[in-house]
Amino acid sequence: MIYLAIFKVSADRDTIIPPFSSKLSRSILAHISSSYAKVMESRQPFKPIRVTVLKDSKGFPLIAFNGRKTILRANEIYSFSFSTTSNDIANDLIRRDMIDIKIWNSTFTIELTSLKIVEEIEYIDSDFYRVNFITPTLLQPPKFGKMNRFLLFPYAHFFLLSIARHWNANMKTKIKLSSLKTLYYFKEIDHRIWPVTTIYDGHPIRGFWGWVLYKIEGERENIIRLLNYANYFGAGKSRSIGFGEIEALPTGFLA
Structure with missing residues (x-):
C-alpha cells in the first residue's frame, strides 16, 4: 500500500x-x-x-x-x-x-x-511512455570497486533497474528484470535531455533533466508497473530528498 x-x-x-x-x-x-x-x-x-x-x-x-x-x-x-x-x-x-x-x-x-x-499500482497499457524528469535525476550504474560515477542520460536499462531495486525493497511482490532483454524490450525513441548542476547542503550536485520517449516491445506488464510506481517514488539516487522526481505518461507516437 x-x-x-x-x-x-x-x-x-x-x-x-x-x-x-x-x-x-x-x-x-x-x-x-x-x-x-x-x-x-x-x-x-x-x-x-x-x-x-x-x-x-x-x-x-x-x-x-x-x-x-x-x-x-x-x-x-x-x-x-x-x-x-x-x-x-x-x-x-x-x-x-x-x-x-x-x-x-x-x-x-x-x-x-x-x-x-x-492499493494497487496502475497498469495503463501503451506501446509508448513519455518520462518527464521534473527534478535533477542522479542515475548511477553499479559501482566498480570504490569508484563512483553518475550518468547524464537515462539509459533504459539503468533507469528501469533503479526503479526495480526500490520496488523490490518496499513492495510484497518482486519484479525480476533481465539485463539483456531490457536492452531490446525498452528503447529510447526520442529525447530532450541536458545536464544540470544544483546545490544541496552547500555541495554541487550534478544530474540531468528533460524528457525521454520510450518504446515498450516486451516484458510489458513489469515495465509499465515500474513506470507507474516511479510516479510515486521517482528514479535514481537521493529520491527521498527530492531528486529524481518523474512523471511517466502513456502516449501515442507517430514515426
Missing part, C-alpha cells in the same frame, strides 16, 4: 530558502512525524519515502541554479507531495493535518490537503 500526501505551504513574510527547496519540505515533515524523522536518520537503503521540492501555483519546481536564490513570497501558496509505504508516518500526517512552524525567521502554515491511498 502506498500513501500519497499533498501539502500546501505559505510563509508570513518573504523568505529565502535553500536553493533545492525540498530542504523545507523535509523540515516540515520532520516537525509533523517522528516516524518520518527516524526513517531519514536511518542508513536504510531504498527508504520507503519520497518527498518533492516545493512547487509554485503553476506547478513549477522551486530549484535555484547558477548561484541564484530561492525566495518564497509572503502569503503565496506553494505545494509539495510526499509518498510512503509506512502506516506509522501516514497516521502521523492525519493527526497533524494543519500546523504552524517557525524556521528561518519566518512562520510557515502547512495544511495537508489530500491523502490518497493506493
